[in-house]
């Protein structure tokens with residue numbers, strides 16, 4: 560049974576911000592996958608990337624497997640989660656996938672590149688990543704959240720989908 564929500568999207572689209580906020584509002588647990596990966600591997604994301612992208616991606620896939628044990632949890636994923644079909648297949652066993660669709664120009668305006676190994680050299684890297692990934696995000700998504708106005712508007716869309724999915728039994732606990 561699916562009781563979880565996984566937020567996917569470009570680096571800086573709002574996954575962590577909205578995941579934390581929504582989890583409080585509907586009384587779900589919250590997992591930031593990058594934080595989980597660091598705890599699981601006892602290394603920082605930057606250290607894992609120093610070994611190589613494959614190394615990082617293997618750990619990311621191992622964590623997708625572990626997340627199938629969670630219930631009533633919102634997960635903010637890493638931006639590259641869609642790079643392996645296996646990750647999406649694993650996550651969809653227990654989760655609905657929400658793609659947070661934020662226009663690239665707004666991400667570029669707001670993003671802080673410190674602590675983001677992929678972007679540390681050049682914000683323009685985002686343009687290439689966006690072009691490579693946008694169709695993969697759309698294809699993996701069960702629902703698309705338009706994040707082009709206020710945070711409140713994006714969160715409201717998520718609430719609407721959550722009610723539609725009848726994940727509201729748990730939600731009503733916090734009301």
Ligand SMILES: Nc1ncnc2c1ncn2[C@@H]1O[C@H](COP(=O)(O)OP(=O)(O)OP(=O)(O)O)[C@@H](O)[C@H]1O
Nearest residue numbers: 569570571572573574575576577638669708709710
């Ligand atoms: N609708 C919005 N209005 C204003 N600021 C926004 C909006 N959506 C996201 N942001 C801002 O964009 C920045 C990046 O958000 P956040 O860190 O949540 O992204 P992320 O998807 O978790 O990124 P990463 O993949 O790198 O972890 C934050 O400063 C957040 O407040």
Ligand SMILES: O=C(O)C1=C[C@@H](O)[C@@H](O)[C@H](O)C1
Nearest residue numbers: 570593604637638639676677
């Ligand atoms: O977009 C990506 O490929 C990544 C995003 C980060 O959140 C981390 O998951 C990691 O640095 C890879």
Ligand SMILES: [Mg+2]
Nearest residue numbers: 574575576635
């Ligand atoms: Mg984040």
